[in-house]
Amino acid sequence: xKERERPIRILIAKPGLDxxxxxxxxxxxxxxxxxxxxxxxxxxxxxxxxxxxAIQEDVEVVGxxxxxxxxxxxxxxxxxxLAEGGNSDVLIIGGGIISEEDVASLxxxxxxxxxxxxxxxxxxxxFIRQNxxxxxxxx
Amino acid sequence: MPDHIRELVRGMLNGSQNSLAQLISLVENDEWKVDxxxxxxxLALREIWRLGITxxxxxxxxxxxxxxxxxxxxxxxxxxxIAVDPSSAVSGGAVLGDRIRMQxxxxxxxxxxxxxxxxxxxxGLSKSIPDIIRLLEAFGKDIIMVETAGVGQSEVAIKGMVDxxxxxxxxxxxxxxxxxxxxxxxxxxxxxxxxxxxxxxDIFASEIMGxxxxxxxxxxxxxxxxxxxxxxxxxxxxxxxxxxxxxxxxMTRPGSSNMKS
Numbered sequence: 001x002k003e004r005e006r007p008i009r010i011l012i013a014k015p016g017l018d019x020x021x022x023x024x025x026x027x028x029x030x031x032x033x034x035x036x037x038x039x040x041x042x043x044x045x046x047x048x049x050x051x052x053x054a055i056q057e058d059v060e061v062v063g064x065x066x067x068x069x070x071x072x073x074x075x076x077x078x079x080x081x082l083a084e085g086g087n088s089d090v091l092i093i094g095g096g097i098i099s100e101e102d103v104a105s106l107x108x109x110x111x112x113x114x115x116x117x118x119x120x121x122x123x124x125x126x127f128i129r130q131n132x133x134x135x136x137x138x139x
Numbered sequence: 140m141p142d143h144i145r146e147l148v149r150g151m152l153n154g155s156q157n158s159l160a161q162l163i164s165l166v167e168n169d170e171w172k173v174d175x176x177x178x179x180x181x182l183a184l185r186e187i188w189r190l191g192i193t194x195x196x197x198x199x200x201x202x203x204x205x206x207x208x209x210x211x212x213x214x215x216x217x218x219x220x221i222a223v224d225p226s227s228a229v230s231g232g233a234v235l236g237d238r239i240r241m242q243x244x245x246x247x248x249x250x251x252x253x254x255x256x257x258x259x260x261x262x263g264l265s266k267s268i269p270d271i272i273r274l275l276e277a278f279g280k281d282i283i284m285v286e287t288a289g290v291g292q293s294e295v296a297i298k299g300m301v302d303x304x305x306x307x308x309x310x311x312x313x314x315x316x317x318x319x320x321x322x323x324x325x326x327x328x329x330x331x332x333x334x335x336x337x338x339x340x341d342i343f344a345s346e347i348m349g350x351x352x353x354x355x356x357x358x359x360x361x362x363x364x365x366x367x368x369x370x371x372x373x374x375x376x377x378x379x380x381x382x383x384x385x386x387x388x389x390m391t392r393p394g395s396s397n398m399k400s
Contacts, residue, residue, distance in 0.1 A: 006168045007231055007256075032232035037256050039235045041242070049245035053238065056252055058160035085157060 007037045008132055010061040013050045014043045015078065018068035023095060027063065030121040036128075047077035055085060060132045064111075066096040071106065079110030089133045095119065140176060148176055151278055156251060159278050163253055166270040173270040177277055187276050188385055189283045191297040193263060193323070194307035196289025199333040199368045201240035203307055204286050206366075206374035207381075208244055211282050217249040219275035223264055223288045226256040233257075237286060251280065262296030263287035269300055292322040303384045305377075307331045308347075310340040318350040327361055329380050335365035335373065359387050 012028050014021055021043050028038045039057050041050070054062050062082070064075055075094050082090050094106060095115040103114045112131060115124055140148075144165075150158030165171045190207070192200050204220060211218045222237035235254035244250040253271065260266045264287055275283050287297055298304055306327035318324045330351070332344045344363050351361045362380045366373030 007226075007233075007258075009164075028234055032227060032234050033230050035227075035231040037226075037233045037235060037254075039238060039254050041245075042239045045242075045245075049242070052245050053252075055156055056160050057235075057254055058164045087157070 007035055008061065008128065009037045009039070009057060009059045010063060010128070011039045011041065011050070011054050011057060011059045012063045012065070013041050013045045013053070014065050015045050015047055015050060015074035016066060016068055016070040017044060018066055018070070019043050020067045021065070023067070024063075024065040027065075027095070027121065027124065031125065031128075034121075034125045047074055047081055050078055051081040051085065051087075054082065054090060055087065059090065061091045061093065061128055064092065064094045066094070066098070069097075071096065071098055072102055075106050075111050076109035083110070091128065091131050091133060093124070093127070144171065144176055151274070154279070156248075159251065159274060160253070162274055163271050166274065167255065167258075167265070167267045169267070173273045177273065187281060187283060188303070188381075189272060189285070189301040190381065191285045191287065191301035191304045192307060193287040193290055193294070193297050193304065194331075195291065195309075195312075198289070198307045198309050199366075200286050200289075200307050201237040202368040203305075203331065203333060203366065203374070203377075204237075204284055205241045205244070206368050206371055207284065207378060208241065208250060209371070210374060210378040212244075212247065212249065216281040217279065218251075219278065219280035219283045220250070220252045220286065221268060221271055221275070221283070222252065222254050222286045223268070224254065224256060225263075225288045226258050231258075251275065251278070257288055262294040263290040264294075264296050264300070272300065290323065292320065295323065295326045298326040302388060303328045303381055305329045305331055305381075307333050308343075309334045310337045310343040312343060315346040315350050318347050324350070328359065328384050329377070330361060330363045331366050331373075331377060332363060333366050333368050336367050340365065358391065359384065 012024050014024055028040045031038045041053055079092055092111050093113050094111050098114050113127055147158045147162050151162055192204055194200055208218055224233055224235045226233045233256040238252055241252055255265050257265050272283055285301055304326050306323055330347055344365055348363045364373055364377045
């Protein structure tokens, strides 16, 4: 194993019919500046396409953004599909406009943390660093 | 070889994208070399074709690759894509955005896309590319495309890694003197002038053709193809030229009975 720390690979995706990607793009740039390799796939993704991308790119983290209210379907579906493919060790986080009630139920369904409006990028970065589980190719 | 690596190799050879993706990470992270984990005999058996797509940033490389995927899939062939984007010299991080052009193939099981960062390498490539190509070969892909990060004039490392180099330019690329200079244009097996709906695209294309026609070395006349990748225009002609180049290389390969003396 090399001495140099390998960059964390993260997929930032927007599931569903939601065109508001400013937050996702801002986070993408912030994570890049913190030394992460960020795969950005843009708007209008399905849970299936997100999971397929996560697998091919061998990411350790999936970040989902939703401001359109369909998070209660899309987020858990991503967790479900990742688990079905044997990738339940991928850290899933979410962001967007999500009520406190929904946050609680999403956390029960495998979304590790939800970051709402006003969340600080440092907090997101620290959360990822502390909770990321697998390292490139090694489960 | 540790058991978990052996298991990943077995999984990959049985068609698991999961295992392939994890093996790519291992070679990318310099933890393993392909030579140490793959049986060499296995690789020599199959005929695969490797394409390199290179050119300046924003020329339309990813969109062109997506157009080529359509042609390749239309022929029933499978394809692996390695899309390179630059790592930040400041933070080491990267934004990998080539996939975004390829969305329609995210769920096609015959298309495997992997984004790779340069991680300090030059030439619009990463040093792990040859190993990643070999993993995709072993996985059973018929065609492999390597899309470099956007390059300038002198990034030519792709030449040694693929069979056919496609250089993608846009009509703003300069005059004939630019193409007489050494560098990118020298390694082209095919030149694409993308965004050919733009003003003076025809003049640009003929300037390149002019320079290429007075500098024939290998017996292969480098074609110049006009495309509008985003509208799918010219992609079919491009694919035909790729096939012609493939045939040309097969004919002139040492040992071929058709080889010119």
